[in-house]
Amino acid sequence: MLFFFVQLPMVSRSGYLNSLIFNRRNNGEADAGMSVPIIQLDSLPGGCQTFELVVKFCYGLSVNLTGSNIAPLYCAAHFLEMGEDLKQGNLISRTEAFLSFLMLSSWKDMFRILKNCEAISAWAEELKILERCSESIAWKACMDPQAISCGDDEAQCLNVLTNNFNESKINTKDGAVGSHTEAESNWWFEDVSRLRIDHFIKVINAVKNRGMRSDVIGSCIIKWTEKWLLRIKKNIHDHLNEEPRVTIESLVKVLPTEKDSVCCNFLLHLLKVGMVMNINPELLMVLEKRVALLLESCSAGDLMVKNHHGDKDSVYDANLIIRVVEAYVSCVSSNSISRISVVASVVDEYLALVSMDSNLSVKSFQLLAEALPEAARSCHDRLYRAMDAYLKSHPILTEEERESVCRAMDYHKLSQEARKHAMRNDRLPSNFMVRFILLDHLNMARSMVDDTSRFQRTKTQAFITVSKSPAKNLIRTQKELEIMKQEVKRLKLQLNDLQLCRLELQKKVKRGAR
Structure with missing residues (x-):
């Protein structure tokens, strides 16, 4: 855009224009075919709209300063060198005051100022507009005494300041002093969540420096991230766009270091997006380790992170949880006081929740069930229930797949009730059922050696008391073992027949599906 103006009002207030025009005149430069010199200002902060306000100011016209134009105008004043050395009350001092x-x-x-600084970031950074705005926002956000960690004296001062301010408000309707409900600590989140990532980071660092509680800061980061993810979720897999990757890396860096400042579920979502965005491996590892160490204090519901890729994917991202659990095992392998049994319970509950997902693969289920060491579980009842639920929700699995699902289960770590259920459970692999029955009979045989033991004979359903006489005890034990061996052989034959029937049924089901 072209502006035609008389030189004197402009050069008398702008050191930049003054030196530019007079240097060209002294050097004898002239614009070919033009009776007036042409000045091109390509890098003026704020562009044509801001320069128009500058021209008005130089000509003594009224300029309406607002939160939307003050930042570009302030930067333009510095660019044009409109200081007090040229004229009293020049544009730099006027804009600085406002x-x-x-x-x-x-x-x-x-926030209007910060929004209009987006197009002039370099100038706004150099002139410390961003820093000053961030400090101002942080100061106001921390005025709520409940949202700041401080000493008793400072807290008392803040309370007095807040109370005095509230008491000065009069209800004009009834003339009474207005009662004030103390603002929630998150009253400032909504406005801050609209900021661009670099401006948001500056505000978060400012509130950190002012002593804001880490859980409040964490909640603010969660709020900002939720709104940001809603805006970019359609382009989240666009690897050519660097902005999302830089954003995630910035968020990871600015997270409060305190353990309970952000919840496990949020960190899992952040980790998932970070993996999709291929963020810096070191930051990804830091985030992964942080999530892993929260497993001891979270619930199965905290681990529920949805997939959004397609119909063939499982509803929840089990592979993400596998990665985190494996990271946890590597972190606590040398820590004798780790609560790994608690994590095992959480994992088993998670398996039970996701087991009904028809798209959850056998491999994912198996890897998660086997991710923790054997010593992590003293009882396998929860694991068995999760496995049974998975087998029930996936009825067309092959025998080999069923074995993979149940591989982590240990018969000896099942309760008596769970063992009885397992021996009658036709969803389990045939070899598991045979093994369970054999082990159960073996336990019964071992119990006969005890002088005071009693057992119920399977064949006759009659109770036999073991004699205290060694000779009689040996004879009876041998007889009972012979009977049990015959029963085991009979059960093996029956189970083989059942297995053949099952295979035939599976073939028929597959043929029908085709």
């Missing part, structure tokens, strides 16, 4: 006034008095204008 900018300081807004920072002290107006909450909403802080």
Whole structure:
């Protein structure tokens, strides 16, 4: 855009234009075919709209300063060198005064200023507009005494300040002093969540420096991230776009270090997006380790992270949890006081929740069930229930797949009730049922050696008391073992027949599906 103006009002207030015009004149430069010199300002902060305001100011016309134009105008004044050395009350001092006034008095204008700094980031950074706005927002956010960690004296001062401010508000309707309900600690989240990532990071660092509680900061980061993910979820797999990757890396870096500042579920979502975005491996490892160490204090519901790729994927991302559990095992392998049994319970509950997903693969289920060491579970009842639920929800699995699902289960770590259920459970692989029955009979045989033991004979359903006489005890034991061996052989034959029937049924089901 072209501006035609008389030189004197402009050069008298702008050191930049003054030196530019007079240097060209002294050097004898002239614009070919033009009676007036042409000045091109390509890098003026704010562009044509801002320069128009500068021209108005130089000509003595009224300029309406607002939160939307003050930042570009302030930067343009510095670019054009419109300082007090040229004229009293020049544009730099005028804009500086108004900018300081807004920072002290107006909450909403802080965000208008930051929004308009997006196009002039370099100048705004150099002139410390971003820093000043961030400090102002942080100061106002921390005015809520419940949201800041401070000493008793400071807290008392903040309470007095807040109470005095509230008592000055009069209800004009009934003339009574208005009662004030103390603001929630997250009252400022909504406005901050609209900021661009670099401006948001500056605000978060500012509130950190002012002593804001880590859980409040964590909640603010979660709020911002949720809104950001809603905006970019359609382009989340666009690897050519660097902005999402940089954003995730910035969020990971700015997270409060305190353990309970952010919840496990949020960190899992952040980790998932970070993996999709291929963020820095070191940051990914830091995030992964942080999530892993939270497994001891989270619930199965905290691990539920949905997949969004397609119909063939499982509803929840079990592979993400496998990765985190494996990271946990590597972290606590040398830690004797780890609560790995608690994590095992959480994993078993998670397996039970996701087992009904028809798209959850056998491999994913098996890897998660076997991710923890054997010593992590003293009882396998929960694991058995999860396996049984998975087998029930996936009725057309092959015998080999069923064995893979049940591989982590240990008969000796099942309760008596679970063992009885397992021996009658036709969903289990045939060889598992045979093994369970044999082990059960073996336990019964061992119990006969005990002088005081009693057992119920399977064949006759009659109770036999073991004699205390060694000779009689040996004879009876041998007889009972012979009977049990015959029963085991009979059961093996029956189970083989059942297995053949099952295979035939599976073939028929597959043929029918075709």
